[in-house]
Amino acid sequence: MSPGYSIRARLLLGAALVLVAFLVGAGLAVQRAHADSVRAVHFGRLQGTVYLLLAGAEVDAAGALTMPAGLAEPRLMLPASGLYASIASPGAGEQWRSPSSLGQQPPFRRAQPVGEWRYDDLDGDGKGWLGVTYSVNWAGRNGAVPLVLSVLEDRATFDAEIRIFARTLWAWLGSAGVLLLMAQLLLLRWALSPLRRVAGEIRRIEAGEQEGIEGSYPTEITGLTGNLNTLLRQERVRQVRYKEALSFLAHSLKTPLAVLRNALAEPAQLPAAVEQQVARMDDIVQHQLGRAAAGGATRFARPLELLPVIDRIRDALAKVYAEKRLALTVDGPPQLRWRIDEGDTFEMMGNVMDNAAKWARSRVAVRAGLEQGRLVLQVDDDGPGFSDTEAVLGLHVRGDERVPGHGVGLAVVNDLVASHGGELQLTRSDLGGGRVRIVLPAP
Structure with missing residues (x-):
């Protein structure tokens, strides 16, 4: 990221990325959980339909399968209703299919281990299907007759439920994300307002409108404002010291220079006067330069x-x-x-x-x-x-x-x-x- 970005932009972008990642992850997890829940409900209904078929099935004396003219599940009686059932007798080589499968070729299963349930999510006849298969040995007069019961449902209904839920879920999550980002923007604006105030005070200091940081700030930036004020004070003290040293130096050198000027009129006394006044000026220069070079107390020194x-x-x-x-x-x-x-x-x-x-x-x-x-x-x-x-x-x-x-x-x-x-x-x-x-x- 370019160093020109503001802190607020950095925080907002970071918060947006985290929020989007969280909402996407949460949305996918909820969507997956909902799909699993809806699939389990559909499989439960199909399993209930298998029990209805078991309740209505009969095997006559000859071992032939007979089914009642009407079934408790009306969708099994309506052609192309999306719910289809089959009972196969592998030993007799016959198969009963529900009236709803008229003109349809659902991928019914004709083999299944006895006593086991099978739940399928499969394709066939150009469609997607949810299926439940169960196999039993039906006790007849001439011995046990194996029956394989298979119930299929067009997955279009299931897919429609998933799409409606996903559309609603992502709409709400998107709206929540926008609201959260707006709230984050307002929160960042409020939280970073002390930094904006500090920047404003520094601009006023640069313009000469005030001498230091005067406002009251949170503890997190109190050290910053305190150090800035310390630096400003030290800089002012240093400037004053330099000005005073130069002023004192110029004033203090006037007397020795005047003595030397007067000594020019008396050549005999000139060497002694020069030696004395040069030593005096050397002391003056050392003293004033020492005052000007005084560093002063600083909390920033190592x-x-x-x-x-x-x-x-x-x-x-x-x-x-x-x-x-x-x-x-x-x-x-x-x-x-x-x-x-x-x-x-x-x-x-x-x-x-x-x-x-x-x-x-x-x-x-x-x-x-x-x-x-x-x-x-x-x-x-x-x-x-x-x-x-x-x-x-x-x-x-x-x-x-x-x-x-x-x-x-x-x-x-x-x-x-x-x-x-x-x-x-x-x-x-x-x-x-x-x-x-x-x-x-x-x-």
Whole structure:
């Protein structure tokens, strides 16, 4: 089936195929059962006619078969009535035939085992027949006389009953099928109306008439609408972050550029001014790009194994600060996983651990784990600690002249943590230095 088909068309076509298959199967089964039932009724009537013949038959002293002038079944007395009877005496070589068989050549049976019934659906004389045959040994004065009684009925009556029933049956089944398909169409229209409403809301979002999915929907598509709203919010936050970062970057670079412009008038001070302002601009660019690149919390990120990422950062810092011979330890569950972007993890933990390694005297301890369903990342060092935690966390890009480890880096981390809806805590560690504690809620 072409992917362009609607869900309603697919469901309606599938329901129609199943319904037609069911109605055809049910109709054929009912028709077959009715035909068997009607055939059994006809055979029962024919068997009753055999009993009537047995009741009227007589064998005289000479062993000759005699039948009464009138029979209880009037159709046997009417020529070409469609009901015909025969009594054959194989031993005497004679046969009695009902007056109704005048001018007809029904295919009567002349042989049958004694005491057995035979039910036939046969052809002969250009017609179809239903027949019942029975054989008895008739007790006469000179011994038993075998008689074979055969009753045939033109199958035209039987076929007419079957045709009338089949026509009525299929007419009703066809009408029922049409009604059921119409009911199915209405049911599908009602059941799929939430999807049509979602599509309408998405078109209004595209047209800028609304900001998200606002309607109330069944539980089966609540996850879809919730995820769409999450994606829309994340996209808006990302766009706002990019605009703000570009705006802040342009504004923050004005001062260093002005200083460089003024330094052109004093060539002796130009090298020092260039070095200082280039370093400052580098910090500003890193800070604003870090804010813009913050991925933010997302429920669609793949679960990330955190300890391997932290171990890679630890190994890199061990090489950078090899002369300090720091003891860098990482503690946490080996299978700790969290839905977070790998780049955000490197950015947060890289800045925090680099800060700790820069200011530590001999030891940095990293711990990762879960507390009450939240991710906790904690970095302790034995350095001097934080003198003013509020100033560090509230640092604006215009003040990026501090030591990089406690300036631009922590500002980027603070923005990243905030984008994940988390909390960045700066306190005194048990090692005597600073403690940076990152707490992230479940996405």
